[in-house]
Amino acid sequence: MTSAIRQTPLDTAIHHHAHDFHQIVIGLDGQAEFEIEGLGGCISALSGCIVPANHLHYYAGTGDNRQLILDLPHDALSLTGHHHELARLFDAPRFFDLDDPLARFLDFVLHELHQLAGQGALTALHQERLATTLLGSLHARLASDASSAGRPLDLTALDRFIDRHLAGGLRVADMAAEACLSEAHFTVRFRAQTGLSPWRYVMRRRLQAADRLIRESHLPLSEIAALTGFTNQSALSRAFRRDYGHPPSQLRQAASQRLGSGLPTP
Numbered sequence: 192m193t194s195a196i197r198q199t200p201l202d203t204a205i206h207h208h209a210h211d212f213h214q215i216v217i218g219l220d221g222q223a224e225f226e227i228e229g230l231g232g233c234i235s236a237l238s239g240c241i242v243p244a245n246h247l248h249y250y251a252g253t254g255d256n257r258q259l260i261l262d263l264p265h266d267a268l269s270l271t272g273h274h275h276e277l278a279r280l281f282d283a284p285r286f287f288d289l290d291d292p293l294a295r296f297l298d299f300v301l302h303e304l305h306q307l308a309g310q311g312a313l314t315a316l317h318q319e320r321l322a323t324t325l326l327g328s329l330h331a332r333l334a335s336d337a338s339s340a341g342r343p344l345d346l347t348a349l350d351r352f353i354d355r356h357l358a359g360g361l362r363v364a365d366m367a368a369e370a371c372l373s374e375a376h377f378t379v380r381f382r383a384q385t386g387l388s389p390w391r392y393v394m395r396r397r398l399q400a401a402d403r404l405i406r407e408s409h410l411p412l413s414e415i416a417a418l419t420g421f422t423n424q425s426a427l428s429r430a431f432r433r434d435y436g437h438p439p440s441q442l443r444q445a446a447s448q449r450l451g452s453g454l455p456t457p
Contacts, residue, residue, distance in 0.1 A: 193315040201252030213263040214242040221256025227284035231360030243281040269323035283388035
């Protein structure tokens with residue numbers, strides 16, 4: 192599979208899937224909602240999201256909308272060879288905004304696609320070249336910069352902020368704003384301090400909160416999923432299986448047996 196660039200509207204009904212290639216979605220017109228493994232956000236004109244391969248994502252357009260979508264296999268020219276560092280963009284899902292230079296380049300890409308398609312000259316190689324330039328520009332703005340330094344982040348305050356917003360569409364941009372940093376600088380500092388991407392850290396907090404509620408309450412799993420930021424009970428179950436090796440229903444059953452026997456919950 193080679194890289195492919197396409198423009199398409201998204202259905203206003205909610206759909207979900209995962210695929211074995213990376214994807215970048217950039218809004219051109221209207222709006223669209225995305226949730227990528229528990230990380231939710233809205234994209235509109237000149238904003239977008241990164242969907243790493245094999246990450247389950249829910250999505251839906253809002254009214255009239257149009258998106259530019261890049262499909263990028265692991266072995267794409269834009270992610271291998273001299274450009275292998277660009278694959279770091281897909282370490283974790285995230286949302287981003289295009290600055291003015293990138294917005295101008297996006298306008299060029301759209302005109303180039305339209306002109307070459309009209310001439311029947313839009314080759315796979317040309318799409319790879321356009322994708323590589325766009326990825327390189329995004330990488331320069333979003334990827335980790337090990338030379339970044341500064342005072343340590345206040346993780347205790349960030350934990351409180353995350354916990355207050357678990358049920359909502361918490362974005363990396365929201366956490367960065369809470370820390371009074373740009374999103375790119377925050378991501379670098381956060382990964383250096385915790386060893387985790389912000390998305391992975393939030394997912395861990397979601398699962399820890401769900402674990403506590405399952406052990407200590409009688410709330411249905413569907414309500415626990417909603418309270419901890421998962422789209423539905425199925426999304427909570429998938430995350431539990433991936434991280435803990437068992438479904439939340441198994442933990443609920445064990446907790447109920449302990450409570451019934453009078454044993455303390457661990």
